Amino acid sequence: MSGNMRWNAIRISTIAVYLFLFLPIVAVILLSFNPRQYGGFPIEGFSLHWYMLLFQNDTIRRAAHTSLVLGAQTAVVSSVLGVLASMALMRFDFRGKRFIGSMLIMPILIPEVVLGVALLLFLRWLSVPRSYPLLLMGHVLITLPFVILVVQARLAGMRTDYEEAARSLGANAVQAFFMVTLPLMLPAVLAGMVFAFTISFDDITATLFWKSAGTETIPTEIFAMLRNSISPQINALGTLMIALTISLPLVAGLLARRFARGRA
C-alpha cells in the first residue's frame, strides 16, 4: 500500500467515525420535524406537530422546570465550592496538596450506580426520605469533580500580579478579591457553572436512585417514556435539549469574552 493510499484510508475512516458519532443525532433532529404518525423513516414532510404536543404536555413541562431549577442550583453551589477548592489548590502550597488534588477528582472514575446506592443508603439509615434536597446534594457531588478540573485548568493561565498590585495600592483582601480577582476569574467561574449545569441537566443514572416518586427530571422522564413506546415527541424534546446544552457554552464563552474586553 502506498503512503497516499494509506492516508486516504485514514481519512475515510475518520469520516466514517464522524458519521457514526453524528448520524444518529442528525436523525433525532430530522425526525422531530417529521409528521409521520409513528416516528421513524421515511421523512414525509415538515411539521411542528410534535413540538406543539410537547408544549401541551404538562408532565414534560414539570420535568423541564425541575431540571432547570436543579441544574441552576447545582451550578451555583458547585461552582462556589469548586472555585474555592481550585484556588486553594492553585494558589497555595501545603502538605498533602497533590494527594487532595487527585482525590477530589477521583469520583469521576467511580461508577455512578455506586455513588447513587451509597448516598441513598446513608440517608435511609438517617431515616431521611428521598427528596429534592437529596437530589440537589447528589448533583453537587457528581458535578464538583468536573468543576474543580475545569476551573483549575482555567486558573492555571491566570496571572496573580494584578491582585498583588491592588493589595500594595491599599486594597484590603476582601476588596482585592471582589474588585480584581473575581472579575479576572469570571471566565473560570462561568465555565465551572456551565459545566455543572450541563452535567446536572444531563444526569440520569444516579438521579434514578435519588429522585422521589413524584419528581422527574427531563432525562428520567424520557427514560420513563421510552419504556412505553417511542413517541416522536421524544425526538422533539431531544432536539430542544441539544439546542439548549450546545448554545449554553457558546453564550457563556461570548459573555466571558465580552466581559474580558470591557475590562481590558
Added chain:
Amino acid sequence: MNTMAKRRFKPWLMLSPTLLAYLFLLTIPALFVAVYSFWLGSATTLATREWTLDNWASLFADPFYWAILWQTARIALLATLGCALLGYPVAYFLARSRIKNKSLLMLLLLLPFWISYIIRTLSWINILGADGLVNSMLRSMGIIHAPLQLLYNEAAVIMGLMQYLLPFMILNVYVVLDGLDRNVEASAATLGAAPFRVFLEVTLPLSMPGLAAGSLLCFVLGGGTYVTPMILGGPRNAMFAQLIYDTIIVQLDWPMGAAMSMLLLVLLTGLVMLYNRFVGLGQVYKSLAA
C-alpha cells in the same frame, strides 16, 4: 494570627466546604455500603443488624452473578476495543492532517459531551429500530419485507457504548500524538525504516500512554453503565449495574445490593488504582480537562 500561620490555614479553610461535602456525601456513605454488605437482609427494614457473610457468600457462589459480571466485562471490553480500533485513525488524522477545518473537527469532537447522554443513546433507535434508517432503506430497496430486529441485542449495546465512549478515546490518543517529537519518526525513516514500520515500531509505542489512558476511561465508564443496556439491550444483555438497581430499588434487598455495589466499586476502582500505581492518572485527567 501572624501571616505565616494565616497562609498555612487559609487553603484548608477554602477547601473545607468541598472536603465536608465529600465526607458526608461520599466517604461516610461508602463506609455505610461496606458495613451493610455484612448485615443480614430484612423484609421489613433496611437490614437486620446482625453480622453475616451470607451476602458475600451468595455473591461469590451463585453462578448467575458471575455470568452477569462476565457479560459486563465482555461488553465493556469489546466497546473499549472498538473505540481503540475506530478512534486511533481519527486521532492520527487530527494530529497529522494539515487541512484548514481542523479546529472545526476538534470542536465537533467535544460536541457530544454537550449533548444529553440519554438522547445520544436513544438516537440509535432511529437508526436501528423497526422504522429506523437501516430498515426503511433496506425496505425501500426491496431487500427485505419485514423489518430486521437490530435492536435489543449485545451488538446494539456495544454500539451505543462506543458512540458514548469514542470521544474520550480519540482525545486521549490525540493529545499524545500531537505532542510527539516528529524528529523521532523522521530519524527512523532516514535510517531506512519503511513508513508502516515507523508507525509500528516508533509511533504506536510512543502513543501507548494515550491509548492506555483512553482504554482505562472507556472500560471503567462502560463497565458501570446502567442506562445504555436498559435502552438498547434486551433482557438477555443485562449488565451488573442493572442488577444492582433491581436488587435495591425493586427487591429492596439493601445488604445484597450493598455487597454488589462494593464488588463493582472494588473491581473498577481497583483497576483505576492499579493504573494510577503503575502509569499515573495525570494523562487521564489532562484529557478530561480539555
